[in-house]
Amino acid sequence: MSDGIVFIDGDYMAPEDATMSIFDVGFVWGDCVYDVTSTWNGWFFMLDEHLERFQRSCEGFRLENPYSFEEMRRICAECVERTGLANTYVKMQVSRGVPPPGVRDPRGLKPIVLVYAVPYVWIWGEDKCRNGATLYVSGVERVSSKAIDQRFKNYNRADLVQARLEAYDNGCDDALLASPDGFLSEGPGFNVFVVQDGRVASPDYNVLEGVTRRSVREICEREGIPFELRKIRPEELEEASEVFTSTTAGGVMPITGVNGKTVGNGHAGIVTSRIQSIYWSEREAGWHGVRPADILAH
Amino acid sequence: MSDGIVFIDGDYMAPEDATMSIFDVGFVWGDCVYDVTSTWNGWFFMLDEHLERFQRSCEGFRLENPYSFEEMRRICAECVERTGLANTYVKMQVSRGVPPPGVRDPRGLKPIVLVYAVPYVWIWGEDKCRNGATLYVSGVERVSSKAIDQRFKNYNRADLVQARLEAYDNGCDDALLASPDGFLSEGPGFNVFVVQDGRVASPDYNVLEGVTRRSVREICEREGIPFELRKIRPEELEEASEVFTSTTAGGVMPITGVNGKTVGNGHAGIVTSRIQSIYWSEREAGWHGVRPADILAH
Numbered sequence: 001m002s003d004g005i006v007f008i009d010g011d012y013m014a015p016e017d018a019t020m021s022i023f024d025v026g027f028v029w030g031d032c033v034y035d036v037t038s039t040w041n042g043w044f045f046m047l048d049e050h051l052e053r054f055q056r057s058c059e060g061f062r063l064e065n066p067y068s069f070e071e072m073r074r075i076c077a078e079c080v081e082r083t084g085l086a087n088t089y090v091k092m093q094v095s096r097g098v099p100p101p102g103v104r105d106p107r108g109l110k111p112i113v114l115v116y117a118v119p120y121v122w123i124w125g126e127d128k129c130r131n132g133a134t135l136y137v138s139g140v141e142r143v144s145s146k147a148i149d150q151r152f153k154n155y156n157r158a159d160l161v162q163a164r165l166e167a168y169d170n171g172c173d174d175a176l177l178a179s180p181d182g183f184l185s186e187g188p189g190f191n192v193f194v195v196q197d198g199r200v201a202s203p204d205y206n207v208l209e210g211v212t213r214r215s216v217r218e219i220c221e222r223e224g225i226p227f228e229l230r231k232i233r234p235e236e237l238e239e240a241s242e243v244f245t246s247t248t249a250g251g252v253m254p255i256t257g258v259n260g261k262t263v264g265n266g267h268a269g270i271v272t273s274r275i276q277s278i279y280w281s282e283r284e285a286g287w288h289g290v291r292p293a294d295i296l297a298h
Numbered sequence: 299m300s301d302g303i304v305f306i307d308g309d310y311m312a313p314e315d316a317t318m319s320i321f322d323v324g325f326v327w328g329d330c331v332y333d334v335t336s337t338w339n340g341w342f343f344m345l346d347e348h349l350e351r352f353q354r355s356c357e358g359f360r361l362e363n364p365y366s367f368e369e370m371r372r373i374c375a376e377c378v379e380r381t382g383l384a385n386t387y388v389k390m391q392v393s394r395g396v397p398p399p400g401v402r403d404p405r406g407l408k409p410i411v412l413v414y415a416v417p418y419v420w421i422w423g424e425d426k427c428r429n430g431a432t433l434y435v436s437g438v439e440r441v442s443s444k445a446i447d448q449r450f451k452n453y454n455r456a457d458l459v460q461a462r463l464e465a466y467d468n469g470c471d472d473a474l475l476a477s478p479d480g481f482l483s484e485g486p487g488f489n490v491f492v493v494q495d496g497r498v499a500s501p502d503y504n505v506l507e508g509v510t511r512r513s514v515r516e517i518c519e520r521e522g523i524p525f526e527l528r529k530i531r532p533e534e535l536e537e538a539s540e541v542f543t544s545t546t547a548g549g550v551m552p553i554t555g556v557n558g559k560t561v562g563n564g565h566a567g568i569v570t571s572r573i574q575s576i577y578w579s580e581r582e583a584g585w586h587g588v589r590p591a592d593i594l595a596h
Contacts, residue, residue, distance in 0.1 A: 003399065006320065015399075019317035020325070022304065022412060027318070027325045029455040061456065062463055089400075096459075101301065101313070102387075102419045104486075106459055107466065114320060121400045141444040144478065147457040148441065156454040157327040158359065159445040161394075161404055165360055168405065180442065180478060188402075 002083040004118030007075050012082060015118065024112060026095020030156040031106060033057035034093035036248045037076065037211075038120060042086045043289030045248075047073065049211045053153070054092055060152035063094045063111055072115075077292035079117035087120035089249055121249040123189060124173050130276075132256035132268055135187065135243075136172035137234050138163035142185040145206045150185070153208055160188035171260065176237070179206035183231040187245065190253070194232060195242035195271045204229035212246040212279075215288070219278050225271060242269030244276070251283070252276040300381040302416030305373050310380060313416065322410060324393020328454040329404060331355035332391035334546045335374065335509075336418060340384045341587030343546075345371065347509045351451070352390055358450035361392045361409055370413070375590035377415035385418035387547055419547040421487060422471050428574075430554035430566055433485065433541070434470035435532050436461035440483040443504045448483070451506055458486035469558065474535070477504035481529040485543065488551070492530060493540035493569045502527035510544040510577075513586070517576050523569060540567030542574070549581070550574040 006018035026032030035054035037047055051072055058065050067075065072092065080088050097109035122129040140163040148156050163175035176192055179185040184192060184203045191210040193202045200220050202213060220227035237243055243255035243263045252275050254268035263269075268276065283289075304316035324330030333352035335345055349370055356363050365373065370390065378386050395407035420427040438461040446454050461473035474490055477483040482490060482501045489508040491500045498518050500511060518525035535541055541553035541561050550573050552566035561567075566574065581587075 008320075015321065018320045020320050022306075022316045022318050022414075023313065025459075027330075028453055029459050030328050030453050031456060031459045032325075061460070101416060104421055104462075105466075106463060116320075118399060123402055141442060143441050143445040143454075144439060146439040146478070147445075148454075148460075154456055155326055155328050156441075156446075156456045158329060158452055158454045161323075161327050161329045162359070162446075164402075165404060168403075180444070 002085055002119075004116055005079045005082040006114065006116040007079055008114050009112055012078070015116065018116070020095075020112070021098045023098045024095050025097065025099060025106065025109070026093070026112065026155070029096070029106075030154065031061065031063075032093055032095035033061050033063060033152055033154050034091060035153055037090045038248050039080055039086065039088045039090065039292065040120070040283045041286070042291055043283070043286040044076070044292065045283055046211050046215065046288045047076065047290055049214065053209070053211065057152040057154065058094055060149055061154065063096060065094050065113060066111060067113055073295050075115045076117070077295035079115050080292040081296060083117050085117070085119055088117045089119065089121040090117045091115065123247060123250045124253070128173060129250035129253045132254040133173040134257035135174055135176050135255055136167035136170045137237065137259055138166050138175040138177050140166065140177060142177035142179055142206055144180045150206055151209055157188065164188050172257070178234055181205075184234055184237070189249070190245040190247035193244050193246070194236050194240035195244070195269060196236070196240050198271065199226040199228070200271065201228050201230055201232060203232050205231070210246055212248055212251065215279065216246050216252060216275055219275050223274065223278070237263075242272045244272040252279045300383055302414055303377045303380040304412065304414040305377055306412050307410055310376070313414065316414070318393070318410070319396045321396045322393050323395065323397060323404065323407070324391070324410065324453070327394070327404070328452065329359065329361075330391055330393035331359050331361060331450055331452050332389060333451055335388045336546050337378055337384065337386045337388065337590065338418070338581045339584070340589055341581070341584040342374070342590065343581055344509050344513065344586045345374065345588055347512065351507070351509065355450040355452070356392055358447055359452065361394060363392050363411060364409060365411055371593050373413045374415070375593035377413050378590040379594060381415050383415070383417055386415045387417070387419040388415045389413065421545060421548045422551070426471060427548035427551045430552040431471040432555035433472055433474050433535075433553055434465035434468045435535065435557055436464050436473040436475050438464065438475060440475035440477055440504055442478045448504050449507055455486065462486050470555070476532060479503075482532055482535070487547070488543040488545035491542050491544070492534050492538035493542070493567060494534070494538050496569065497524040497526070498569065499526050499528055499530060501530050503529070508544055510546055510549065513577065514544050514550060514573055517573050521572065521576070523573075535561075540570045542570040550577045
């Protein structure tokens with residue numbers, strides 16, 4: 001089975017050969033944006049939505065992607081095709097590039113584009129992503145959108161790492177962080193949802209506008225489940241009948257415990273299971289999908 | 299003249315050969331700390347203070363540096379000696395390392411240590427660092443220490459990049475950012491000081507505890523100039539008789555304009571010039587100094 005394929009500025013290579021300069025300010029200044037999409041059963045899911053968000057991230061960071069939207073589609077497809085895999089995790093990024101020695105001006109550098117496809121990733125392993133994981137509400141605050149706009153997906157994630165370490169210390173699988181205003185924001189790479197009285201709600205501010213979150217909303221609307229984006233107090237996690245999360249690398253994921261306390265009956269709840277089941281059966285069937293080979297055929 | 303020397307985990311190489319894996323989470327999660335010291339006229343300046351702060355940064359990020367304090371001293375010295383340069387910019391960093399494919403757990407990875415010495419850097423070029431630069435108080439907020447503790451020097455700097463771009467848009471040389479509490483914090487890589495009624499003050503919170511800032515304090519105390527760390531309102535920049543900044547890569551640097559308005563008479567002020575002049579003459583003479591060759595001889 002393929003380990004994956006990496007594209008860097010025109011060349012395709014194996015992951016172990018994929019290197020970058022230690023002087024790329026994408027690294028040194030966190031001056032880099034990215035996005036992650038995936039294929040399941042041979043279908044990209046909401047590829048254009050991911051590419052559009054990626055474009056917004058580039059604009060938000062004032063990074064110019066030298067490749068057009070259509071070229072990015074083809075590069076993503078080419079990476080997936082070269083792996084020969086049906087289920088893949090596909091990342092794309094633009095970093096500012098390498099300045100001449102001693103230069104600190106970010107303007108006029110040559111941005112570096114990277115895309116790769118690797119075997120599909122389950123952020124907590126497949127079992128926990130499908131059947132339930134536990135979360136810890138961290139004392140670390142999520143970086144404020146007033147400092148770094150969290151709608152633009154980026155690598156300035158030291159807050160998320162420290163929160164995750166704190167979650168492990170407390171026997172949980174992952175972390176949730178609060179915004180500076182004290183309301184819930186997100187976890188490392190996922191949106192969170194609470195279910196109360198049959199209503200689904202997710203934080204409205206200081207979060208990444210998740211593409212999987214959008215598909216959850218679509219499923220809710222189709223199924224007649226009330227859905228809203230609003231401020232959510234951390235305490236609502238313990239009051240909720242169900243809690244779940246969403247991400248590209250795991251889909252719709254039940255949360256069975258928060259801060260050491262059981263959520264609901266300790267198993268995936270009814271609303272969560274319904275959304276999760278629809279999500280995966282739809283993805284299997286190519287919902288919002290396009291096949292890599294069809295992109296490359298045009 | 300040498301372009302510099304890079305040390306990565308035991309090997310010395312030219313800067314153009316210094317690469318890292320694109321999967322190093324030092325990059326992907328901003329999970330990396332660093333420090334910058336320098337040599338001037340063949341003398342390291344406050345090397346142990348930089349190494350101690352570096353150690354605190356590692357601890358703050360829960361990163362384990364496999365090299366001891368004494369080994370780090372020797373690696374820094376070796377890099378400088380190999381350049382053959384008298385005036386160098388010396389960076390050290392520890393990144394979390396490369397996880398196995400699909401793994402998100404930061405624990406148990408092999409940290410990667412990098413040190414390099416390159417020709418001394420003046421952040422705004424030598425002329426502006428010595429004679430005066432202009433600053434713009436950005437609308438971008440500095441990342442809060444409640445999210446990422448700014449005492450630990452790290453690469454999560456997207457706020458600083460966007461602020462600098464905004465400063466350029468407004469015809470200034472660099473940016474200053476406010477903390478979430480609305481008081482001044484710092485600029486991209488430097489501390490700021492205001493002088494009013496002969497008193498020197500610098501922000502006390504949400505800033506890097508600059509080693510050059512410490513040397514400014516020492517000079518002030520020796521010269522009988524009152525010095526304090528306190529909250530500073532952005533408006534004080536325009537009320538001050540003098541403004542200056544400090545960093546390893548430029549020393550003590552006069553600020554001659556803020557937000558398009560002239561500071562003082564538009565030239566380096568009396569207090570600033572006195573501190574700057576002492577700083578450079580002392581550095582020339584090896585103040586708080588050690589020679590790389592003497593480190594290697596032991």
